[in-house]
Amino acid sequence: MSALAASPSKRILTKGNEAICLGAVAAGCRHYYGYPITPQNDIPEYMAAHLPALGGTFLQAESEVATINIILGTSASGKRVMTSSSGPGISLMQEGLSYMAGSELPAVIVNISRSGPGLGGIAPSQGDYFQAVKGGGHGGYRLIVLAPHSVQEMYTLTMLAFDLADKYRTPAMILGDAVVGQMKEPFVASPYDPASTVEKPWALTGCVGRERRNLKSLHLKDNAIEVHNWKLHEKYERIRKDETRAESYMLDGATIAIVAFGTAARVSKTAIQWARKEGIAAGMLRPITLFPFPEREVFELARTVDVLLVIEMNTGQMVEDVRQCTSLHDRIAFLGKPCVMPTPEEILERIRLLAGRKG
Amino acid sequence: MTGDIIMAGFGGQGILMIGNLLAITAMEEGKHVTWFPAYGVEMRGGTANCTVVVSDEEIGSPVVGRPKGLLIMNGPSMEKFLPMLAPGGDLIINSSLVEERQVTRNDIRLLQVPADDIARNKIGSRQMASMVALGAYVARSGIVKLSTVFDCLPKVISKKYEKFIPLNVNALKEGAALAGFHA
Amino acid sequence: MSAPGKVGFSKAVYTRPRSLVDVKSHFCPGCHHGTIHKIVAECIDRYDLREKTIGVACVGCSVFLYDYIDVDVVESPHGRAPAVATGVKRAQPDKFVFTYQGDGDLAAIGTSEVIHAANRGENLSVIFVNNTTYGMTGGQMAPTTMLGQKTSTTPYGRDFRSDGYPIRMAELLSGLEGTAYSARVAVSTPAQIRKAKESVRKAFEMQISGMGFSIVEFLSTCPTNWGMKPLDAQKRVLGEMSEYFPLGVFKERKQADVA
Ligand SMILES: Cc1ncc(C[n+]2csc(CCOP(=O)(O)OP(=O)(O)O)c2C)c(N)n1
Ligand code: SF4
Ligand SMILES: [Mg+2]
Numbered sequence: 001m002s003a004l005a006a007s008p009s010k011r012i013l014t015k016g017n018e019a020i021c022l023g024a025v026a027a028g029c030r031h032y033y034g035y036p037i038t039p040q041n042d043i044p045e046y047m048a049a050h051l052p053a054l055g056g057t058f059l060q061a062e063s064e065v066a067t068i069n070i071i072l073g074t075s076a077s078g079k080r081v082m083t084s085s086s087g088p089g090i091s092l093m094q095e096g097l098s099y100m101a102g103s104e105l106p107a108v109i110v111n112i113s114r115s116g117p118g119l120g121g122i123a124p125s126q127g128d129y130f131q132a133v134k135g136g137g138h139g140g141y142r143l144i145v146l147a148p149h150s151v152q153e154m155y156t157l158t159m160l161a162f163d164l165a166d167k168y169r170t171p172a173m174i175l176g177d178a179v180v181g182q183m184k185e186p187f188v189a190s191p192y193d194p195a196s197t198v199e200k201p202w203a204l205t206g207c208v209g210r211e212r213r214n215l216k217s218l219h220l221k222d223n224a225i226e227v228h229n230w231k232l233h234e235k236y237e238r239i240r241k242d243e244t245r246a247e248s249y250m251l252d253g254a255t256i257a258i259v260a261f262g263t264a265a266r267v268s269k270t271a272i273q274w275a276r277k278e279g280i281a282a283g284m285l286r287p288i289t290l291f292p293f294p295e296r297e298v299f300e301l302a303r304t305v306d307v308l309l310v311i312e313m314n315t316g317q318m319v320e321d322v323r324q325c326t327s328l329h330d331r332i333a334f335l336g337k338p339c340v341m342p343t344p345e346e347i348l349e350r351i352r353l354l355a356g357r358k359g
Numbered sequence: 360m361t362g363d364i365i366m367a368g369f370g371g372q373g374i375l376m377i378g379n380l381l382a383i384t385a386m387e388e389g390k391h392v393t394w395f396p397a398y399g400v401e402m403r404g405g406t407a408n409c410t411v412v413v414s415d416e417e418i419g420s421p422v423v424g425r426p427k428g429l430l431i432m433n434g435p436s437m438e439k440f441l442p443m444l445a446p447g448g449d450l451i452i453n454s455s456l457v458e459e460r461q462v463t464r465n466d467i468r469l470l471q472v473p474a475d476d477i478a479r480n481k482i483g484s485r486q487m488a489s490m491v492a493l494g495a496y497v498a499r500s501g502i503v504k505l506s507t508v509f510d511c512l513p514k515v516i517s518k519k520y521e522k523f524i525p526l527n528v529n530a531l532k533e534g535a536a537l538a539g540f541h542a
Numbered sequence: 543m544s545a546p547g548k549v550g551f552s553k554a555v556y557t558r559p560r561s562l563v564d565v566k567s568h569f570c571p572g573c574h575h576g577t578i579h580k581i582v583a584e585c586i587d588r589y590d591l592r593e594k595t596i597g598v599a600c601v602g603c604s605v606f607l608y609d610y611i612d613v614d615v616v617e618s619p620h621g622r623a624p625a626v627a628t629g630v631k632r633a634q635p636d637k638f639v640f641t642y643q644g645d646g647d648l649a650a651i652g653t654s655e656v657i658h659a660a661n662r663g664e665n666l667s668v669i670f671v672n673n674t675t676y677g678m679t680g681g682q683m684a685p686t687t688m689l690g691q692k693t694s695t696t697p698y699g700r701d702f703r704s705d706g707y708p709i710r711m712a713e714l715l716s717g718l719e720g721t722a723y724s725a726r727v728a729v730s731t732p733a734q735i736r737k738a739k740e741s742v743r744k745a746f747e748m749q750i751s752g753m754g755f756s757i758v759e760f761l762s763t764c765p766t767n768w769g770m771k772p773l774d775a776q777k778r779v780l781g782e783m784s785e786y787f788p789l790g791v792f793k794e795r796k797q798a799d800v801a
Contacts, residue, residue: 013383013394035651036682036695038399044682048695059704060683060695063621063651088601088620119601119617122399183421184379184394186386270419344419400678405570405766 011186016154016176017042017084019187020110021050023158024082026192029108030056031081033070035063035089038122039178040112043084064089068096068109075105076215078203080162084110087120087128090136097171098137101232102217104202106165108158109143110174112181115339124178124263125339126313132175133291133321140229142236144172144243145290147261148180152187157288159192166198168239175290177313179263179341239292246294247286250276254283256354257301259322260311261287263341268311271347280355290318295325302326307354311335311342361415362502363423367408367440368432368453373489376515377430378409381493384503384511385413393421406435413502430496432474432489437461451496453488470499470538477533484523487530494534505535559583561592561612568606572772574762575603575671577729578738579610582642582669585742586613589750595638596630598623600652602644603677621652624659627666638749640667646676649685649711656715656757663720663754667745670711670757672787673764681767685709688786693767708786712759716792722748722800723756725791730761730779734789744794753795761787 014022021043024032032047044060051058061067067083074081085093090111100107113128115121132145144164146157158174165172204213219225250272251257258268265286275282285301287294302308308331310319315336323329335342335350364381368374378394385392396409410426412418425445431437432453438461444450446466452459455475462469472495478487497505508531512524535541558564562583567576586592595613599605601620608615618626623641631639648656648670656668675693676682682695686708690699700708716724723745727738738760745756761783763775770778
């Protein structure tokens with residue numbers, strides 16, 4: 001961020017939701033389908049206004065159930081395709097996502113999450129963590145899940161999501177929330193630098209001069225479904241090994257390490273700056289990929305600090321994954337704020353308490 | 360200079376626009392800045408508000424519980440936001456539409472700006488009321504330079520309305536003058 | 543409005559229906575949801591149904607039905623009200639069950655539920671509010687959006703080549719055998735309001751006499767998302783909307799038909 005401040009002229013003030021669109025378009029996505037829901041409507045509205053001029057297709061479907069299956073069809077055609085929604089709509093997409101994971105079809109799904117369960121509310125929340133990282137739909141699969149914490153990352157991680165989805169032939173999700181979606185901040189439209197160009201030799205384009213192809217998730221013969229599950233498993237293991245991303249923030253010499261993602265991580269940064277000014281050695285490990293989860297990083301960190309303070313905008317979801325990473329459970333503390341942003345003040349308060357200081 | 364402000368009023372008064380202008384100005388001055396709007400059902404009933412945070416350091420929360428500045432363009436917003444203003448904070452009210460007796464606190468720095476009257480009588484367009492108020496806030500708080508605000512006007516005003524830029528500059532100046540600033 | 547007597551009149555010229563809660567409305571100025579709520583409440587009162595009614599709220603600007611209508615109300619997921627209502631009615635056939643749904647809710651995401659509830663002849667009533675847009679989410683295209691109408695997701699106007707045509711639900715549902723009553727009404731003039739009440743009464747009577755599925759489609763306004771003053775919004779209903787969505791009764795089952 002401070003690098004940005006050095007070159008003010010290249011920066012544009014942009015809404016997080018719009019940065020997602022810019023990232024998608026930069027990454028060559030020309031197909032967007034969706035269904036309205038707060039707080040992500042800026043995304044379909046931007047795409048409706050801009051895709052036609054780019055020769056792309058915008059379609060407002062009759063529901064999220066239809067949306068995800070239109071996505072499936074375009075993905076099967078070998079095109080980059082994206083949708084966005086929020087909790088209730090993402091729930092309706094779970095069946096389609098399971099089919100896509102099973103059929104190994106890439107796409108980018110954006111969840112600008114809101115409060116739940118049910119209709120819940122439109123306040124920012126991180127209550128969809130479990131749904132995003134544990135599969136969500138039936139049958140045992142994983143989505144690649146990226147968690148931006150700034151407008152800049154809404155842009156760059158969307159581009160990355162397309163690359164990873166194509167590379168591993170699997171749906172990838174951007175898990176944001178109303179805060180990173182609705183806010184504007186300066187960002188730089190850095191050029192798209194594809195990790196690698198991925199051919200799609202599996203796409204259905206009509207079998208001119210080649211064998212016919214099928215894209216499917218049904219495997220009834222012999223032990224075909226078992227074989228298929230092992231194949232998917234190996235893929236998820238490769239993703240775990242090669243694609244884990246996390247930011248280390250002020251972890252040098254830290255005795256208290258926050259573990260937080262997205263908006264909760266953003267607010268924590270302020271609290272950490274304040275704590276450092278008071279002489280408390282606080283820092284943060286911020287998972288950028290929620291699946292794959294930075295397991296090794298958490299494991300190492302737990303051995304070097306006194307406390308891991310997990311902060312989430314829910315009553316405790318990622319904290320379960322943090323516990324999985326280490327046996328040093330007595331070093332794990334938790335601060336949960338369901339459906340509200342924690343304030344830097346209350347985070348600092350907790351840091352002080354853990355450091356054995358009175359506020 | 361570091362600061363934060365909540366701006367609130369009716370939809371159509373240009374609240375989101377002046378917030379955006381302030382944010383772009385801060386960005387052009389090389390600062391960290393965030394702009395956060397009310398969204399969704401909060402907008403029903405025709406109210407609008409946004410929060411702008413300006414800082415020399417990376418900004419954690421774009422939402423503030425205790426803003427240092429408050430710009431209130433209509434009566435109903437006063438009730439909702441006045442209790443949040445930090446003690447000693449700047450309260451700019453559009454005194455054309457907000458009555459002074461609604462200001463139920465005296466631990467804050469009040470600046471009354473008859474924004475609608477000035478816009479109508481001195482600038483010749485009621486649309487300019489929010490610009491007058493922004494000019495007053497910028498001058499009072501010193502959060503950004505007024506001259507940079509002028510420079511950034513073309514970034515928020517579409518080509519179609521370019522000819523109104525001088526009007527906007529006048530409105531900003533009138534507001535600033537009320538805060539004792541003369542450009 | 544204050545209660546009769548308080549204002550010094552000797553005769554009550556207006557009384558709030560018993561089934562309407564006395565609260566300040568959150569709807570935008572010129573929105574018809576409030577008027578339609580009142581008609582529903584009046585018809586509930588007319589048949590003395592308040593204590594045996596279970597309402598089903600949908601997702602949209604009218605989700606707050608439970609704040610206005612003084613009866614038991616269950617909330618359903620977006621579009622699923624007719625399924626939820628089916629569940630209530632099958633469990634308690636002696637109760638009076640109605641849904642209140644917007645056009646995005648009923649005619650987009652919930653098409654399957656409403657068609658199958660109608661086709662099964664579920665003995666329940668549907669109040670359907672067509673304002674040609676998604677009000678709650680900020681004015682996106684609905685299946686009922688008029689051709690050429692600009693919405694936030696049809697910034698260049700609805701084009702049948704990519705977005706299809708505005709869907710006429712009252713006519714469509716009237717074609718199903720299970721539908722006992724289907725009508726389209728409006729509430730833009732006092733005469734229309736009277737007619738609308740008649741239709742809601744008819745729909746309710748169908749349910750009371752066990753004749754099956756009934757629906758009343760209301761042409762309604764959304765001045766906020768149409769970007770119109772309330773009066774202009776009224777004019778739009780009376781003009782282009784009524785032209786494309788004709789008012790009238792499309793199906794009315796007679797007792798003899800079910801005998
Ligand atoms: C599964 C799901 N998708 C989307 C939404 C968001 N949503 C809330 S209300 C609404 C549509 C409202 O339009 P309509 O039914 O026409 O009602 P109106 O507000 O116009 O009365 C939508 C899409 C949701 N709540 N659930
Ligand atoms: S947004 Fe539209 S439908 Fe919703 S309350 Fe306002 S006018 Fe009525
Ligand atoms: Mg509607």
